[in-house]
Amino acid sequence: MDPITVIAAKRDGGELSTEQIREVIAGYTSGGVAPEQMSSLLMAIVLNGMGRREIADWTAAMIDSGVRLDLTGLRTVDKHSTGGVGDKITLPLTPLVASYGLAVPQLSGRGLGHTGGTLDKLESIPGWRADLTVDEMRAQLREVGAVVCAATADLAPADRKLYALRDVTGTVASIPLIASSIMSKKIAEGTGALVLDVKVGSGAFMKTYADAAELAEAMVELGADAGVDTRALLTDMSSPLGRTAGNAVEVAESLEVLAGGGPSDVVELTVALAREMLDAGGLGEVDVAENLRNGRAMDTWRSMIIAQGGDPDAPLPAPRHTHVVTATGDGHLGALDALAVGEAAWLLGAGRSRPGDAVSYAAGVTWHAGVGDPVRAGEPLFTLACDDESRLERAVERLDDAVQIVAPAARPGPRVLGRVGDRAQPRR
Incomplete structure (x- = not known):
């Protein structure tokens, strides 16, 4: 396989063959x-x-560059987020779904830039470790039902090799490449x-919603092609979670x-995500908030943290310095820009600029009003x-x-904006 021929074909708007894709992926990996x-x-x-067939071939070639985990015997369901500010949903969601009897293998990552990483958050718990062997992960899924690890x-x-290259060559912004990257791992x-x-x-x-x-x-189609029941929620990240x-x-x-x-x-x-996961796992209609109320989800959380060496009762890291930003006027919070908040947390040390950089577990931003809440001049708006x-x-x-502080009360919109999957068409 001549890589220049493959490059020229795509440069000129052509469609790459299955063989070309498989050979170029294998060649770059080796x-x-x-x-x-x-x-x-x-x-x-x-x-x-890339067309649908090309994306599927690209995804399959990346999967075949390594091993596939065998979770036979476990009824598994997973969740993946494309990343956002304040997106801590994996932390309560994983034990909540597992508390209903499903196995949740949550292979997660670290933060980069303004988007936080699930592993960074959990590593703020004393003793907790992210690196598990495959045997340890399988054992924990059988015994606890939930695992979050690297x-x-x-x-x-x-x-992994392609993502590092895309990050430094301005080629991250491509729906086919994003979809195949996420779905190959999942x-x-x-x-x-x-x-x-x-x-x-x-x-x-x-x-944008359209993008x-x-x-x-694209990701739901890739999952379906691979025999994985896949559905997606489109959720609002114009304000932080x-x-x-x-x-x-x-x-x-x-x-x-x-x-x-x-x-x-x-x-x-x-x-909302738990409801989708429980349905995809075959449990149908379940009162998904019940195990938040009765403590079973918390029990599963504690078991999950202990199984990975963490102490769920230990105090979390406290910051050396705090600073309060107060509101400059009266009114209601009309908008809170997620990107600005995420970048502020990153500047404080909660995130990293390059893979491998250290993070501060105690750094972060707390906002004291959500969209639609009243604010008063001189009262705390943020704590840094x-x-x-x-x-x-x-x-x-x-x-x-x-x-943005506005005079009339702003009404916050729903977080779930739409859906893609087998039960319904996407909605606005």
Whole structure:
């Protein structure tokens, strides 16, 4: 296989054959295709796209670059989010769904830039570890029903190598490449069913509903082609989820939800996704909030944390420095920009600029009013937390234009905007 021929075909708007795709993916994974050649091909895909068959072949080739987990004997269902600000949903959702008897293998990642990482949040719990062997993961799924951990290095290694290249060559923004990246890992994970949370808005990668729906449809099709029951919810990320963005602060907020409380939008989305997961897992109509009220979801959380070496009773990290930003006028919170809040948390140290950078578990942003809530001049609007006081100034500046205060009360919209899957057509 001549990589230049493959590059030229896609450069000129042609369709790549199954054999070309399989050979170029295998060649890049093994080192036979040079990074500059793959960079050229990726840019050609960004500019000219791929058809459904090409996307399916690209996904299959990445899956076949590594191993597939065998979770035979377990009734599994997983969830994946395309990432957002304050998106701590995995934390209460995983034990909630597992508390109804399904096995939830949640292979998660770390944050980069303004989007937080589930593993970073959980590592704020003393003793908790993300790296499990496949045997440890299977055992925990059998005994607890829930596991959140890092993917092993032999799971879709082509995707890991390709993603690193896309990140530094301006080729992340491609629906075929995003869809195949997500779905190659999820299909290789071996789950029987999958629910996708595709974010829309300023704090999401997909800024418009149309783009988010296109991505959701592509991923649902890939899942169906692989025999995985897949459906997607399109959810609003124009304002951040809940009242916190960071690591330890999001764990604390998740515990509120597991205790039967928590912010209404976090509860709304947790319950909506749990309903989809339980249905995909074959349980049908279930009162998904019952196990939040009766403590069973919290019991599963504690078992999950203990199984991975964590101490669920240990205090979470506390920041060395805090700073309060007060409201400048009276009214109601009309808007809160998710991107600004996420970048402020990142500037405080909660996120990283490059893979491998350290994060501060105590850093983050708490906002004291949600969209539609009344605010008063001089009252706290944000609390910023960090370990390095020199980070405060830039974070405060980033929040300067994050808030709109309006005279009439603004009514917050629903978090769930639409759906793609076998039970209904997407809706607005």
